[in-house]
Amino acid sequence: MSRALPVLTVLAGIVAIWYAAAVWMNATWVFDQAERAGTTVTWGEVIPQTMTQDRPLLPPPHQVGAELWKGLFGQAITSKRSLVYHAYVTFKGTMMGFGLGIISGVLLAMAIVRFRVMDMSVMPWAIISQTVPIVALAPMIITLSSQLGLEGRDLSKAIIAAYLSFFPVLVSMVKGLRSPDQMQLDLLRTYGAGEMATFLKLRLPASMPYFFASLKVAVAASLVGTIVGELPTGAIEGLGARMLIGSQFGEPLIMWAALFAAAILAGLLILVVGFVERAARKRMGVPS
Amino acid sequence: MKDGVSQPVIEAKGVNLVFQTADGPVQALKDVNLTVNRGDFVSFIGPSGCGKTTFLRAIAALEHPTGGTLTVNGMSPDEARRKRAYGYVFQAAGLYPWRTIAGNIRLPLEIMGFSKAEQDERTERVLDLVELKGFGKKFPWQLSGGMQQRASIARALAFDADILLMDEPFGALDEIVRDRLNEEVLKLWARTGKTIGFVTHSIPEAVYLSTKIVVMSPRPGRITDVIDSPLPKDRPLDIRDSREFIEIAHRVREGLRAGHHED
Numbered sequence: 001m002s003r004a005l006p007v008l009t010v011l012a013g014i015v016a017i018w019y020a021a022a023v024w025m026n027a028t029w030v031f032d033q034a035e036r037a038g039t040t041v042t043w044g045e046v047i048p049q050t051m052t053q054d055r056p057l058l059p060p061p062h063q064v065g066a067e068l069w070k071g072l073f074g075q076a077i078t079s080k081r082s083l084v085y086h087a088y089v090t091f092k093g094t095m096m097g098f099g100l101g102i103i104s105g106v107l108l109a110m111a112i113v114r115f116r117v118m119d120m121s122v123m124p125w126a127i128i129s130q131t132v133p134i135v136a137l138a139p140m141i142i143t144l145s146s147q148l149g150l151e152g153r154d155l156s157k158a159i160i161a162a163y164l165s166f167f168p169v170l171v172s173m174v175k176g177l178r179s180p181d182q183m184q185l186d187l188l189r190t191y192g193a194g195e196m197a198t199f200l201k202l203r204l205p206a207s208m209p210y211f212f213a214s215l216k217v218a219v220a221a222s223l224v225g226t227i228v229g230e231l232p233t234g235a236i237e238g239l240g241a242r243m244l245i246g247s248q249f250g251e252p253l254i255m256w257a258a259l260f261a262a263a264i265l266a267g268l269l270i271l272v273v274g275f276v277e278r279a280a281r282k283r284m285g286v287p288s
Numbered sequence: 289m290k291d292g293v294s295q296p297v298i299e300a301k302g303v304n305l306v307f308q309t310a311d312g313p314v315q316a317l318k319d320v321n322l323t324v325n326r327g328d329f330v331s332f333i334g335p336s337g338c339g340k341t342t343f344l345r346a347i348a349a350l351e352h353p354t355g356g357t358l359t360v361n362g363m364s365p366d367e368a369r370r371k372r373a374y375g376y377v378f379q380a381a382g383l384y385p386w387r388t389i390a391g392n393i394r395l396p397l398e399i400m401g402f403s404k405a406e407q408d409e410r411t412e413r414v415l416d417l418v419e420l421k422g423f424g425k426k427f428p429w430q431l432s433g434g435m436q437q438r439a440s441i442a443r444a445l446a447f448d449a450d451i452l453l454m455d456e457p458f459g460a461l462d463e464i465v466r467d468r469l470n471e472e473v474l475k476l477w478a479r480t481g482k483t484i485g486f487v488t489h490s491i492p493e494a495v496y497l498s499t500k501i502v503v504m505s506p507r508p509g510r511i512t513d514v515i516d517s518p519l520p521k522d523r524p525l526d527i528r529d530s531r532e533f534i535e536i537a538h539r540v541r542e543g544l545r546a547g548h549h550e551d
Contacts, residue, residue, distance in 0.1 A: 183378050186350055190376040191396045191447075192369055201395060205386050284386035285427035 015061055022060035026050035029057070059256050067257040080237075083261045089238040091265060093154065093226035097161020098219055104162060105169025105218070106211075112170075113177040113203070114195075123174075130167050134160065134225060139232045153229070157238075161225035165218040172214035176207025208284060212277040219269045227262060239265070297361060297451060297483045298324035298347055304355035305342060305509075315508035316342045317353070322502060322511065326450075329477055329484045331494035332502045333540060339509020340487045340502075344453050347485060348376050360451070372400065374451040375444025379459050381436035383428040383443075390415070390424030393443045400447055414442040417476060434465040438472070445480070453485045458493070467525060470496055474523060491544075495519075495536045496528055503543035513543035 023046075030049045034041045041049075051060050059067075071083030078085060108126065111118045138160050145156040180202050188198050230240025239262045246255030305317040317339045324330050332340035345351040346358060349365035360368035368374065375396075383392045390411050397407045415421050418438040428436055437457055444452060454473075458466045470493060477484055488494050494501050495517070503513040517536060519527060527533055 183380060183382050184384075186345075187376065187378065187382055188399070189350060190348055190369065190374070191399045192372075193399045197399050201399065202384075205384065208386070285388065285429075286385075287427075287429055 018058075018061055022056065022058045023047055023050045025057040026053055026060075029053065055250055055252060057252070059253050063253060064256045064260060067253040068260050071257050071261065083239075083242070083257060086237060086239050086242050086258070087261050087265050090223070090226050090230065090240065090262070091269075093157040093229065093238065094161060094219070094223045094265075094269065096154065096158035097225055098165055098222040100158055100162035101165030101218055101222055102169055102215075105166040105214075106173055108166070109170050109173030109177060110199075112174055126167065126170055129163070134164060134228050135231075137163065138228050142229070142232055157226050157229035160229035161222040164225040165222035168214040168217040168221065169211070172210040173207055176210030177203045179210065180206045205284070208280065209286075212273075212280060215273045215277065216270055219273050220266055223262065223266050223269060295326040296323050297326050297328070298322070298485070299359045300343075300356065301358075302356035303343075303346070303353045303358050305339070305346060305351060306354045316351075317346070318508035318510045320356070320509075320511055322514065324483060324485065324500070326483055327481055328500050329474075329486065329498050330500045330502060331486045331488055331498040332504060333488055333491065333494045334504030334509075334544065335489065335506055337506035337509070338504040339506070340504050341455055342509060343504075344455055344485055344487050347451075348374055348453055350376075372447050372449055374453050375447065375449040377437075377441055377444045377452065377454040377457045379456045381428070381433070381440040383436055383439060385428055387427075388424060389420065389426050389428065389431065389439050392428070392439060393424075393446050396443060396447050402447075410446050410448075414445045417445060417479070418442040419472065432465075434461055434469060437461065437469065441473075441476070445476075449482075451483045451485065455487045456489070457486075459488070466493070471525060473497065478521065491537050491540050492528060495533055495540060496523065496525075501536070501540055503540055505544070505546075512546060513539070515539055515543075 027046050027050055030041060030046045050056070051063070056063070068083070071081070075082050077088075108118075108122060112123055113119075141160055141163075142153065142156045145159065150156065184202060184206075185198070188202055193201070226238070227240035227243070230238035231244050239258045242258035243255050243262075246252065246258060300320050300322045303317055303320040304315070307314045307316050320339075320343060332343060334340050342351055346353055347360060347365060349369045352365075358365060361371070361373055363371070363373075383389070384395065387395065393411045393414060394407050397410060402410065411424065412421075415424055418441050420435060420438055420442060423431065423435070423439075428439070431439065441452075441454075441457070458469050461469065473484075474497060476482075486494075486497060499517050499521075501513075501515040501517060502511055503515070504510065505512045515536060519532060519536070
């Protein structure tokens, strides 16, 4: 309870600011309407009207909540209007990208730690890759993969997601695989351990805390990548497509509901990763 | 192995070791001659930079002499390592935090390819030997520093090496724990008959433990005195108040001082 209180206080503050901003931003429309009708409105009349518009500039929390509820539970989850359906599409892309990112991040880290030439040649490019804005790259990746004859958007979305998520895994794993000190390495040398044994018995387990720390960042990055991959023209499924449709058709409620669905998805993913991390830590004997 | 017959285990003849550093070559060992016989307890004592740890590491093939000959069981240190001739105990216990105590002791056994059954059997045996029976399932952080170091000794004993090399194993422990562990090491040595090489910079520790004390001095690292201890094999802690003990300690101190004067 003592932990919930500060969080709830901040939440209440955010909601209050949000409502105030909604009144302030949506009032313009109410005043415009009144002016056109040649009437005047008092603030007492304005405030209720800022709360119920169909296309508010900034939807107040309860409208977003209602739209979110409708999107999640208002229809069959197989419906194209269901946020559960779109979230599932995004989730699938995120997981594929996450998996691809982990695999490429770990493999690259292994190569970089093992081969000095890889360290000198690949590492700078990995860093440079992250300075290119993903929004610029995403359409190129999609065009390229369809050019190569890849059906559907799943793979190109996964590549975009992996592009963002491999990096934190790579950096952490390089650090983790290099974390054993000289004494620990000498110890294995006195056993005549080969490179394989050194990797499996020492470097890999030593890197696990670094690995799990990077997963939380990577899964969030992967979700962002997937959503960005759903933005460019053509996508009709996924939370990213939903956001784009909302903004293009002037349906802010749809956009905001999709935004919150994405936030909830991100929260759930991080929760699950945290859970896996705790289980792994427990197995590895870390005092809780 | 007949009693009373000296069998050389470690033989150093004119060993030189030069490190190439950024500031130019550093002579870590100069013309080191030493014979260690089977069952000896040899201490290497001297100020830092005297090469005592370097010499121990050279025996374990962690460093390689740049001159002279060094043999372990009549072989090169590298060959001896492949024949599992020695267990090495470092200054810090260096237990893997993600493995239990038993898991840590199994580490060398896994690498050396012992069967699962034999791993278990050996782990039990060495845990008993260092008086950690019942602690196998604990993780390192659940044990005190002294117990961790005992576990690391057990780990070095697990694969039955004839030679135990210990590099200031108790340097980081307080004096009370250290006294206890010194007693236990002596008991262990008596029970197993291993040859032990022990690096320390504590004079009482060296005199209390050793059958042979090698006094070294720095710049360049070299041996200034080798003392064969006349103390009996059975040594209660209060032997340290005996006249003989004090005489040996005095000789060690003189040796250390002489090394310093030559600077």
